[in-house]
Amino acid sequence: MAQLPYTDPETADRVMKAVFEDTVKRFQMPLNIVSVMGNAPEIGSKMIQIYFDILQDGAIDWTTKELAILKSTKMGDCLYCVTQHEVVSERLGISPEKQADIVGLQYQVSPHYTDRERALLDLTGQVVLDPEQIDVETWANVRKHFNDAQIVELVATIGAYLQISKFGDAMGVELEPVFHGRPSVLFAKEPPKSAAAARHLEHHLAPAAHQ
Amino acid sequence: MAAVHLIEREEAEASVADVFEAAERHFGQVPNLVRALANNPTLCRSITEFMIAGLRPGRVDWGFKELLILKTMRSMKSYYGYGAHEKLATELGVPVEKMGDLANSLWQSSSRFTEPERVMLEFATQVARDANDVKDEHWQRMKAHWDNGQLLEMNAVITTFIQIGRIGDTLGVCDPVLFTKPVSSV
Numbered sequence: 177m178a179q180l181p182y183t184d185p186e187t188a189d190r191v192m193k194a195v196f197e198d199t200v201k202r203f204q205m206p207l208n209i210v211s212v213m214g215n216a217p218e219i220g221s222k223m224i225q226i227y228f229d230i231l232q233d234g235a236i237d238w239t240t241k242e243l244a245i246l247k248s249t250k251m252g253d254c255l256y257c258v259t260q261h262e263v264v265s266e267r268l269g270i271s272p273e274k275q276a277d278i279v280g281l282q283y284q285v286s287p288h289y290t291d292r293e294r295a296l297l298d299l300t301g302q303v304v305l306d307p308e309q310i311d312v313e314t315w316a317n318v319r320k321h322f323n324d325a326q327i328v329e330l331v332a333t334i335g336a337y338l339q340i341s342k343f344g345d346a347m348g349v350e351l352e353p354v355f356h357g358r359p360s361v362l363f364a365k366e367p368p369k370s371a372a373a374a375r376h377l378e379h380h381l382a383p384a385a386h387q
Numbered sequence: 388m389a390a391v392h393l394i395e396r397e398e399a400e401a402s403v404a405d406v407f408e409a410a411e412r413h414f415g416q417v418p419n420l421v422r423a424l425a426n427n428p429t430l431c432r433s434i435t436e437f438m439i440a441g442l443r444p445g446r447v448d449w450g451f452k453e454l455l456i457l458k459t460m461r462s463m464k465s466y467y468g469y470g471a472h473e474k475l476a477t478e479l480g481v482p483v484e485k486m487g488d489l490a491n492s493l494w495q496s497s498s499r500f501t502e503p504e505r506v507m508l509e510f511a512t513q514v515a516r517d518a519n520d521v522k523d524e525h526w527q528r529m530k531a532h533w534d535n536g537q538l539l540e541m542n543a544v545i546t547t548f549i550q551i552g553r554i555g556d557t558l559g560v561c562d563p564v565l566f567t568k569p570v571s572s573v
Contacts, residue, residue, distance in 0.1 A: 179521075180535050180538060180539060215538070215539035216446060216536045216543070218440065218445075219437075219440050219441065219540050219543050219544075220543065222437040222441075223543055223547065225433045225437075226434060226437060228433075229429045229430055229432075229433045235427055252518075253519055254519075299557075303553055303557050307553060307557040308556065324426040325426045325427045326427075327391055327426075328391055328424055328426045328430060328431075331553070331554050331557045331558060332424070332427070332430045332434060332554055334553065334557075335549075335551070335554045336550055338550060338553060339546045339547055339549055339550035340546070341518065342515075342546045342549060343518075343543065343546040343547075345521075346510070346513075346521045346542055347521075348521075370517050370519045370520060371520070373519040
């Protein structure tokens, strides 16, 4: 159970009602990660806008951004984000086989990935782990394929998904019922590194947990 | 040199003109992070608006929010804006000795921190280490001192400054000062 209450869209204040309307328009459901923002709408509404802006075609197309989202949330052991974005990615045309190859360094040799996508994923991995270690070659490859507007969008996307992963996981925000028991492509390839995240995954996959 | 061009007001797209104006009204200047983000007007707008919403008095005392930001940055080994947040905390009345006690485990035994503050610093370090592993017992201790709105605000501030730190550190942006106007007027 989440540590903070979810806000009911029916009884939400004016600010949250507008956020819920946008969320349902975009994602066909209110989403628990949005509902929990109702505890402080003045700050939650500003935070969620960043995600509305990322999850659309921008300087980089949405599908390409999904690769950075899958990579960064998998590295962050975020079951909520990984599950949601496996579904979104598949709807956008990223096959489960391609998704699976994002784990570890498999994308570097996988036939499913272009050099542009590999450059993006190399940067993603380093931003998540330690930006201080980004080397000259990584930047050169990134600059070969992306301009400044795209680099900002990519880095902001990685940072944002590091943020929302930790934000939701810290509060125990649960996957919506439609996702209950859904096996994860990425975590099937490589289990979570965090023992706590592994327990969450085990609970998520256990049918009895959702009855 | 930053990884991307820092946009000057004169060369900014018309769509971010009001973002630059809002930043200047809030901070007294346009921080270099906002100038870097201006390469992408859409995200420049939403991230700057969050920074403005977070860096002001809120449900939680701003000085304590600065201590949480500083401890989060230390825990994440993040460099972007650390000095600026120390300066900001000082202007908000946080004693330098208390900021010093954020180092390593000193805050756990420092008499300069109250129990409600300590329980949130413990949260910030845990979120940085492994957000999946914040225990129920820890949440109970937090809820004994803070209400739901305050806890949401602090979690948002902690995690969003992880995001902002990653953006600043990756792009090589330096902001030695964030506010050039008196913070008492914010």
